[in-house]
Amino acid sequence: xxxxxxxxxxxxxxxxxxxxxxxxxxxxxxxxxxxxxxxxxxxxxxxxxxxxxxxxxxxxxxxxxxxxxxxxxxxxxxxxxxxxxxxxxxxxxxxxxxxxxxxxxxxxxxxxxxxxxxxxxxxxxxxxxxxxxxxxxxxxxxxxxxxxxxxxxxxxxxxxxxxxxxxxxxxxxxxxxxxxxxxxxxxxxxxxxxxxxxxxxxxxxxxxxxxxxxxxxxx
Numbered sequence: 587x588x589x590x591x592x593x594x595x596x597x598x599x600x601x602x603x604x605x606x607x608x609x610x611x612x613x614x615x616x617x618x619x620x621x622x623x624x625x626x627x628x629x630x631x632x633x634x635x636x637x638x639x640x641x642x643x644x645x646x647x648x649x650x651x652x653x654x655x656x657x658x659x660x661x662x663x664x665x666x667x668x669x670x671x672x673x674x675x676x677x678x679x680x681x682x683x684x685x686x687x688x689x690x691x692x693x694x695x696x697x698x699x700x701x702x703x704x705x706x707x708x709x710x711x712x713x714x715x716x717x718x719x720x721x722x723x724x725x726x727x728x729x730x731x732x733x734x735x736x737x738x739x740x741x742x743x744x745x746x747x748x749x750x751x752x753x754x755x756x757x758x759x760x761x762x763x764x765x766x767x768x769x770x771x772x773x774x775x776x777x778x779x780x781x782x783x784x785x786x787x788x789x790x791x792x793x794x795x796x797x798x799x800x801x802x803x804x805x
Contacts, residue, residue: 591770592779593770593777593778593779593796594779596770596773597773597775597777600773601773601774601776601802605640605641605642605643606619606622606642606643607642607643607644607645608643608644608645608646610645618645621681622643624680624681625641625643625652625677625680625681626641626643628676628677628680629641629652629654629677632673632676633654633656633661633662633673634713635658635661636656636657636658636659636661636662637656637657637658637661637701637704637707637710638654638655638656638709639655639656639657639701639707639709639710640654640655640709641653641654641655642655648691648692649691649692649693649694650681650691650692650693650694651694651695651696651697652677652693652694652695652697653697653698653699654695654697654698654699655699655701656698656699656700656701657700657701657704657707657710659698659700662698663698670695673695674693674695677693677695678693681693703739703740705735705736705738705739706736706739706740706741706778706797706799707778707780707797708778708779708780708795708796708797709780709782709795711732711735711736711746711780711795711797712746712780712781712782712793712794712795713782714732715728715729715732715746715784715793715795716782716783716784716791716793717784719784719786719791719793720784720785720786722786722787724753725748725752725753725761729746729748729763730763732744732746733746733763733765736797737765737766740799741766741797741798741799742766742767742798742799742800743764743765743766743767743768743796743797743798744764744765744766744768744795744796744797744798745762745763745764745768745794745795745796746762746763746764746793746794746795746796747760747761747762747763747793747794748760748761748762748763748791748792748793749761749791749792750789750790750791750792751786751788751789751790751791752791754786754787754788755788766798767798768796768798769798770796772801774801774802774803775798775800775801775802776798776799776800776801776802777796777797777798777799778796778797778799779794779795779796779797780794780795781793781794781795
């Protein structure tokens with residue numbers, strides 16, 4: 587029986603760093619983990635049009651710093667920074683922070699990292715395919731076009747797996763498409779991974795995307 591391991595978690599600490607960086611005692615740990623989960627879900631949905639790929643959270647004693655990785659930073663910032671200020675207020679609302687309380691934690695969103703190659707980001711590739719499936723676009727054509735774009739962007743390998751009632755079939759099935767190599771057991775392999783769900787008229791179709799960008803120096 588095969589063991590399915592998340593490529594990011596498998597290389598955590600060796601090749602990648604943690605996406606939540608803070609320390610808490612036993613009393614506050616569960617509460618802060620739940621806050622991180624709620625915050626990530628909110629930002630991933632809110633900034634979907636900005637092409638968000640990753641949310642990093644750093645906590646200090648009196649501040650929460652959020653680092654956003656997006657393909658279109660202008661959508662997040664807005665004209666004159668108005669959209670960013672509005673986003674900060676919504677984040678404080680999600681976390682239950684009172685902006686009028688001087689003793690409450692501050693929310694800092696001052697680091698917006700632009701993603702240089704959107705076609706090498708697994709989440710953006712998976713989201714694009716999911717949107718096409720929801721619009722009843724032929725799944726084989728959507729996947730082949732995605733693979734072609736990823737390989738043209740300089741990837742060493744790509745694998746896409748679809749599962750569910752693909753193309754409205756009566757019985758759910760699993761289909762796998764790949765090109766190049768995906769060395770899943772090599773720790774120095776820089777593999778971006780994401781999984782999303784497409785809600786089609788026939789039901790849910792799950793998508794998993796692996797993109798191998800080449801070997802990276804371990805820390």
